[in-house]
Amino acid sequence: MPEWPEPVKRWDDLSEDRQTREDFLAESQPFVRHVAVQTCGRFLEWGRDEELSEALIAFNEAINHFEPGKGVPFLAYARLLIKRRLIDYFRRQKHNDTLSLDLAEVNQAVDLRLSVAEFREREQNRERAQEIQEFASELSKWGLQFQDLVETSPKHRDTRASLLRAAQTLAFTPTLWHQVEEKGKVPIQALAAEAGFHPKVLERGRKYLLAVALLMARRHDYIYLREYVIPPERRTAL
């Protein structure tokens, strides 16, 4: 079974050890770029686009201010700080029309200082709701609705555990996930062979399997929702 892409880290090491932080910043560049591209609505390149530098500064600030153990995923907190910093950047640069955000949102003064507690109280539910809306939209592209997932969600704990493991294999095996995105369906036989499950088990839970694999594979998009389908020791990894 493929390993989870993000290794578990100790927060103390990140805060105190310079090398660990630098390594973490380097590893997190794909996430930072992903959020910046989404916020700006255009292709961005390191070393060329100032927005990415701003985003990285915001990410570093998030590391400085984050408090682990408060029930807030670090990446969710960082994501919001990156967005806010980019909004502020564009207000200063007067490039509002390039943003993919509401005009009302842009015109409001952005407070760059946001503690984890404040985030949790004021922003987290809204962020989570937005993520859910995006997930619903993604599911509809695959012909799925939440009700389909309720109907196919395994009632047996054993079966559910098996399908979650199969989803992990599907999401993190590049050849398999490529087939999903190319052909628009789950390669049951190939997955059964790779993951060691019976095809019938996978076929019965196909819709659930696909939905969960989406949450796992699109890890930068579904920061909150994936916490519900990944192993407990991987949750809020920082």
Next chain:
Amino acid sequence: MKAQKAVILEKSGTLCTILTADGSFRTMRSSSAAEVGEEIEIKNGGGGLRDGWGGFSVWASAAVLLFLILTGIWHFGFSRTEVPVALLSVDINPSLELKLNAGDRVIQAIALNQDAESLLKNLSYKGRSSQEVLGEIVGRAVKLHFLNKEHPWVLLGLAPVAGRTQSLTGFDLSGLVDQLSVQTDGQGTTVHLAAFQLTGDQQQKAQAQGLTPGQYALWVSAEKAGFSLSAHALSDPAERDRLLSEPKVQAETGSWGGILKMGEAVPAQGKGQGTSNQGQGRSTPSRSMPDRGLSMSTQGRSRSTQGRSGSSQEPSEKRPAGRSVPAAEKGTGAKGSAEREKGSEKHKKQEDGQSGMAPSQTEIAPALQSFLSESEAGLRTENHEHE
């Protein structure tokens, strides 16, 4: 009752769809205060909604739970006294699973195919012992002709539920099989029983193959006996019956501790009708055997032979003979002979590799005694080897 977090995905009136911390998508009733994106706490198996950040009061939660129970939509599982620790799979032609608590009480019965749904219809099982429920299920299977002369096998598999790695204690599979055997024989019904107990690891492997615990154990036994077949084949009841009737497979199940009980129906009346010998089970104290892929407690094997018209059975032949004695066999000797003839033909078909016809009624006693003596001697030797 342990709580777990969940997030509200969508709301429609008083119903909301949630995603729970164990990856399950569910629908439940909610209060209007909870919104999409909000995280809530739900009790494991609970139907009520409680806001983890101080939304509902304890009384409101209790009221919601009571409401759900009264409206009969409680279907999220288990209270503290109904935590499943084991599951008992039952494969006849219908396949089903019984979830058991630590007191060997049935807390859930799950049909795995359509035939099992008819078997479980209106069955009252909650809180009853596994033995009672299983006895009733087998009785129904006989009445509905799922169990008959052509398909006399009941395959049982006992395994811990997911997440439990300790071996199951407090479950007497051997006793369960003995009682069931006595019950079915006493009703004049021939039922053969095969039972296995799996560890947590083995159950995971079974799950991965899409097999019940009993099917998985039979599959492994058949492979060890030299039969090459896919796991999928075990979902076919006819294939399972065929394998269970194979002497080599029976020997393999016995060698690592599976329990076989060959039913011998005892008619209520009549002389010379079958034999009065019931399944002769020899039980030894349970102990763990060295792991041979499946670790199980050592149990006695039951062997029995019965009389039919025809030549005598070889005394040295240790193969258990599945006997089909019609339940209604009574009356005159002529009729009895005719029935035995009919049974003999079917018996021949069932026992692959066995030559000739079984011994006549009058030759049973000495042949049986000889066979049982050899069985006991063999069993003692085997048990001694494993000490």
